[in-house]
Each structure stands twice: as structure tokens, then as C-alpha cells.
Amino acid sequence: MLITYFAQNWKYSNAPEGQAPFEKVVGLCKYGFAGSFGMGMYDCILLSQTRGFWNTMNCLAFWTVPITAMCATFASVAYTTTKLRGGQDGYINYILASLASGGVFYHWQKNGRLSYHFTFWLTACAMVKKYGDMTGWVPLPIKDADIRKQYTTFPLDFTLVKDPRGRRPWE
16 A cells, blocks of 8 residues: 555656655655665575575665665755756756766766766666656656556456357357
8 A cells, every 4th residue: 555655646757846855756766766676686586696684685785775875866966956046947957966876876886987877878868858848758658547457357258269159058
């Protein structure tokens, strides 16, 4: 119930830039936490094959803490930049937020070349998202009704090819 509450109510794009900072941070961090938790579980089970509780927690924390921190940094820097610019919404807010998140990535990975490429691609993706927000274009159109449709009954007839003679009297 708590997961569906966060999924439906806390979204990054619910409020315009420069408003509702806590909602924006939580709205972005939920995706970072979910994705990094999945990567951490993949690492724990298939790659590192950790044994014991603390080794597993260490491996999970290696993924979840920095990625969630990058999401929180992006949302808070975009909000702060908007406020410092007097409420102006533009590309510069997302560029500075991407640079700040790239700094968190560098402190996590300690690799300059990888951090440069990550920051470049994060900036490019942020620009595409900002362009979509400003013009109304949706880069990845996902219909919520199709994804979260709940089926309560199953069809009674599972045959692939119907009998051309029709139903039998004993059916």
C-alpha cells in the first residue's frame, strides 16, 4: 500500500520548477532507489555472490546510497538553481544539476573518464527531458492504464483455435 502511494502521489513533474522541493526530491529518489536496489540485488546474487548479512548489506549499499544521492542532488540543485535565478525555468538548471550529480558519481567511482562520460550522457538525457517538458513532447510515451491494468477474472476458454462445428452438447 505504501509503494502504490509513493508511485501515484509523489512525482517529480507534479509541480513546476522552483516549487515543492521535498516532493521533487522524493519523486526522483524513488526511481533511483528502486533501480539501484535492483542492480544491487543482481550484484549480490549473480556477480559477487555475497555470503552473510553484512556482506550483502555492504554490496547493496554500494549501489543504493550513491545512486539515490545522485537523484537527490539532481532534484535539489535544479530547485536551488531555479530559485537563485528568480524562478526562471530553463536548460541551465538541468545542466548545473547534471554537473553536480556527475560530481557525486566521480566521488563514488573515482574514475575521471567514466565520470566525464556519465555526466555528458546525463546532461544530454536531462536536456531531452527538459525539451519535452517545455514543448509537451513525451520522449517515452507510457500509458499508465495499460501498465497497471488489473485483471480480476480469467477467460474460461483457453483454446487457440475454435472448433468450427460449434459447442458440443456436453460442454
